[in-house]
Amino acid sequence: MDTPALRLEGLTKRYGGQLAVADLHLEVPRGSFYGFVGPNGAGKTTSLSMATGLLRPDGGRAVVGGLDVWQDPIAAKQIMGVLADGVLLFDKLTGEQLVTYAGLLRGMDRSTVAERTEDLLRVLGLEEAAGKPVSDYSAGMTKKIALASAMVHAPELLVLDEPFEAVDPVSARTIRGLLDSFVASGGTVIVSSHVMDLVQRMCSHVGIIAEGQLLAAGTVDEVRGGQDLESRFVELVGVEGGGEELSWLRL
Numbered sequence: 391m392d393t394p395a396l397r398l399e400g401l402t403k404r405y406g407g408q409l410a411v412a413d414l415h416l417e418v419p420r421g422s423f424y425g426f427v428g429p430n431g432a433g434k435t436t437s438l439s440m441a442t443g444l445l446r447p448d449g450g451r452a453v454v455g456g457l458d459v460w461q462d463p464i465a466a467k468q469i470m471g472v473l474a475d476g477v478l479l480f481d482k483l484t485g486e487q488l489v490t491y492a493g494l495l496r497g498m499d500r501s502t503v504a505e506r507t508e509d510l511l512r513v514l515g516l517e518e519a520a521g522k523p524v525s526d527y528s529a530g531m532t533k534k535i536a537l538a539s540a541m542v543h544a545p546e547l548l549v550l551d552e553p554f555e556a557v558d559p560v561s562a563r564t565i566r567g568l569l570d571s572f573v574a575s576g577g578t579v580i581v582s583s584h585v586m587d588l589v590q591r592m593c594s595h596v597g598i599i600a601e602g603q604l605l606a607a608g609t610v611d612e613v614r615g616g617q618d619l620e621s622r623f624v625e626l627v628g629v630e631g632g633g634e635e636l637s638w639l640r641l
């Protein structure tokens with residue numbers, strides 16, 4: 391029970407000469423709802439991709455439920471559900487086919503996959519679009535079908551890169567409800583987000599990253615230290631462009 395859901399030990403990634411993630415150490419306790427936040431280009435997607443076996447690190451380890459993601463990838467990936475950012479989907483499939491395919495790839499039997507696919511499409515409001523190719527989905531619908539594909543095998547750990555991006559407020563509330571009850575039942579969720587208010591309300595823990603370095607991590611209350619999370623975030627990360635105004639944009 392003490393094994394963390396995810397432990398990152400010194401993860402490092404360079405793109406050419408640029409250090410995108412530098413010696414990242416992070417522990418995500420089991421049963422936590424963990425927000426991973428940082429400004430654009432901070433290294434969130436790079437870190438989560440290395441943590442989930444999508445991008446090979448230059449250094450360090452990622453350990454999921456005690457299993458090394460790069461030494462023991464099949465076992466580690468069995469207990470994870472991943473919503474990756476910017477990864478192509480098989481979008482000539484219909485939404486229903488895509489979720490079914492995700493379940494069958496996970497080795498689930500057809501009847502369980504069919505039952506869960508129907509449940510997910512209904513709960514996420516995609517019943518009517520179930521028979522349409524995913525290439526015809528809006529950005530928010532695409533996000534929801536990718537989320538359904540990540541959840542169909544009922545993993546222990548969900549790693550979701552920007553799950554609320556482009557999603558309307560009603561669907562966002564539904565997704566939050568699903569994730570809250572998943573966490574209440576003992577699951578662990580990691581979400582990356584730019585929306586501090588949402589992270590403050592939704593998450594139990596938070597990690598703040600900027601320029602590839604972890605600036606703060608802990609429970610939301612520990613990290614925000616009596617301020618709201620957005621103020622703490624700006625304090626740690628700094629103001630972009632020094633708050634400079636554009637004189638030519640003034641009317």
Ligand SMILES: Nc1ncnc2c1ncn2[C@@H]1O[C@H](COP(=O)(O)OP(=O)(O)OP(=O)(O)O)[C@@H](O)[C@H]1O
Nearest residue numbers: 405406408410428429430431432433434435436437
């Ligand atoms: N495939 C790539 N090749 C070269 N550089 C990359 C690549 N992917 C990311 N980078 C660089 O690595 C850094 C971290 O990018 P990353 O996408 O991890 O940031 P992020 O925190 O997810 O950003 P955002 O919030 O804007 O999605 C950025 O400077 C980015 O330009």
